[in-house]
Amino acid sequence: MSMHELTLRQIASGLANKDFSATELTQSLLARIQAVDPQLNSFITVTEELALSQAKSADERRAAGENGALLGAPIAHKDLFCTRNVLTSCASKILSGFKAPYDATVVEKLAAAGTVTLGKLNMDEFAMGSANESSHFGPVKNPWDLTRVPGGSSGGSAAAVAARLIPAATGTDTGGSIRQPAALTNLTGLKPTYGRVSRWGMIAYASSLDQGGPLARNAEDCALLLQAMAGFDPKDSTSVDQPLDDYLAALSQPLAGLRIGLPREYFGAGLDARIGEKVLGVVEELKKLGATVKEISLPNMQHAIPAYYVIAPAEASSNLSRFDGVRFGYRCENPVNLEDLYKRSRGEGFGTEVKRRIMVGTYALSAGYYDAYYIKAQQIRRLIKNDFVAAFNEVDLIIGPTTPNLAWKIGEKNADPVSAYLEDIYTITANLAGIPGLSMPAGFVDGLPVGVQLLAPYFQEARLLNVAHQYQQVTEWHTQAPTGF
Amino acid sequence: MALERSDVEKIAHLARLGLTEAEVPQTTDTLNNILGLIDAMQAVDTTGIEPLAHPLEATQRLRADMVTETNQREAYQAIAPAVESGLYLVPKVIE
Numbered sequence: 001m002s003m004h005e006l007t008l009r010q011i012a013s014g015l016a017n018k019d020f021s022a023t024e025l026t027q028s029l030l031a032r033i034q035a036v037d038p039q040l041n042s043f044i045t046v047t048e049e050l051a052l053s054q055a056k057s058a059d060e061r062r063a064a065g066e067n068g069a070l071l072g073a074p075i076a077h078k079d080l081f082c083t084r085n086v087l088t089s090c091a092s093k094i095l096s097g098f099k100a101p102y103d104a105t106v107v108e109k110l111a112a113a114g115t116v117t118l119g120k121l122n123m124d125e126f127a128m129g130s131a132n133e134s135s136h137f138g139p140v141k142n143p144w145d146l147t148r149v150p151g152g153s154s155g156g157s158a159a160a161v162a163a164r165l166i167p168a169a170t171g172t173d174t175g176g177s178i179r180q181p182a183a184l185t186n187l188t189g190l191k192p193t194y195g196r197v198s199r200w201g202m203i204a205y206a207s208s209l210d211q212g213g214p215l216a217r218n219a220e221d222c223a224l225l226l227q228a229m230a231g232f233d234p235k236d237s238t239s240v241d242q243p244l245d246d247y248l249a250a251l252s253q254p255l256a257g258l259r260i261g262l263p264r265e266y267f268g269a270g271l272d273a274r275i276g277e278k279v280l281g282v283v284e285e286l287k288k289l290g291a292t293v294k295e296i297s298l299p300n301m302q303h304a305i306p307a308y309y310v311i312a313p314a315e316a317s318s319n320l321s322r323f324d325g326v327r328f329g330y331r332c333e334n335p336v337n338l339e340d341l342y343k344r345s346r347g348e349g350f351g352t353e354v355k356r357r358i359m360v361g362t363y364a365l366s367a368g369y370y371d372a373y374y375i376k377a378q379q380i381r382r383l384i385k386n387d388f389v390a391a392f393n394e395v396d397l398i399i400g401p402t403t404p405n406l407a408w409k410i411g412e413k414n415a416d417p418v419s420a421y422l423e424d425i426y427t428i429t430a431n432l433a434g435i436p437g438l439s440m441p442a443g444f445v446d447g448l449p450v451g452v453q454l455l456a457p458y459f460q461e462a463r464l465l466n467v468a469h470q471y472q473q474v475t476e477w478h479t480q481a482p483t484g485f
Numbered sequence: 486m487a488l489e490r491s492d493v494e495k496i497a498h499l500a501r502l503g504l505t506e507a508e509v510p511q512t513t514d515t516l517n518n519i520l521g522l523i524d525a526m527q528a529v530d531t532t533g534i535e536p537l538a539h540p541l542e543a544t545q546r547l548r549a550d551m552v553t554e555t556n557q558r559e560a561y562q563a564i565a566p567a568v569e570s571g572l573y574l575v576p577k578v579i580e
Contacts, residue, residue, distance in 0.1 A: 331566035347503030378536030434540020
């Protein structure tokens, strides 16, 4: 098996057995990124020097007797995690030349665990999108079909891991931005409970929804990464001070007696029936492992998209006011006065989709509209949360499709942004409620990957990883690689 | 109620976003499509439902009133578009 095909867990064994060094592995993957990534455009920045120095240090730590599971493990970060002295662009022109003066907590924690950072990954600009087409650095291609989107907004993370350029990556999920690209590229991706992973140094889109998490090729690798990423951080005022579970230990729990709920709203009109069949196939497999299944209802699901497209843009319009051409990033040429400086720096620096959402948010928060839009959306948000609370009184886990459709053609949904918004129908509710969600491979339709989504009560990431891992012990979908990669 | 060109220009001004002449008509159409999607909310009965601002209903944590950060002005200003003598430069505000 070539080095680039190894999972994080296999890399840990290889390094521990001295089959190869972290430096050899890093050099090999850097060469592969250089050779292969021009087809995909998944990296914005390759941090060769940083990677080689981190690899050297990992080899030294190992020689001195350390043996951490991530010591020497190569990864890359979505380009909205601040990385000290490295371009952190959010895939936006407005952050041109922005070399972050500090590391995000996630970056710092993973580096302390010994990971080697190979670079910064492409994404939708400011994480706004479901196709990775809104990046200032150009669209990312899906390695399963280079004419199709990889999903978004963590599309670079997904494409790079799916194409075996890196074994795992960080991502963020505000409305499905980890789970949806994982589904469209045959990966396992986890959005933790709101507050489980620190948002400090993670450039904000919608602060009450944003959450960082891992994308990898299986649940076990996601568990390894989450263990290092998660935890209380006093620097993030919404970080939750609650002990972490042992995610790796939880993987081996048997599933006997697991109560699964199938929400009828997730299998209605709008779902590609072939995806629905794959999801039911996963459910059958879990039944063989001892799970019981019942139909449930999440009656307010249909209201999630309208509520999301008020709350997220409203918070974005506030968060993105800091990009003003004064303290960092892009500034327009020859501003005539301060207002001109603000307007042209922002008008020229932000892309179309970002401007759209800032304007929707500005409108929703403006005098006279606040109650009709923002308060109304927050009331719907509570109804959605209440649906989950009620459902989790009856079942331990909810299962449904991650996406209503397969990966679409690049450019196909550009003319009508609202049609792309509807692709997030199954993922957005978890962000509004704040519960954890995971997408894992469930098979293929027309040669394209299908994802199944698992949702669990607050702070039960261990349960999600456990169920996904048990499923992956008896199936092979997650081991399939795209042809040519 | 559909937004008109003048509404869009006002929103862009509030958001301090410079739109080019060419961007205004398309932006107006797209914003109206998005608001059409959002307006589906109005059909939902939310009488007596308390708005949810934070999924876990957490309130802001307080910390001790102590200095924890050191001055890093030079590092922060090294990435600014224009600085002089430790100050950020912008076009003249007061004539």
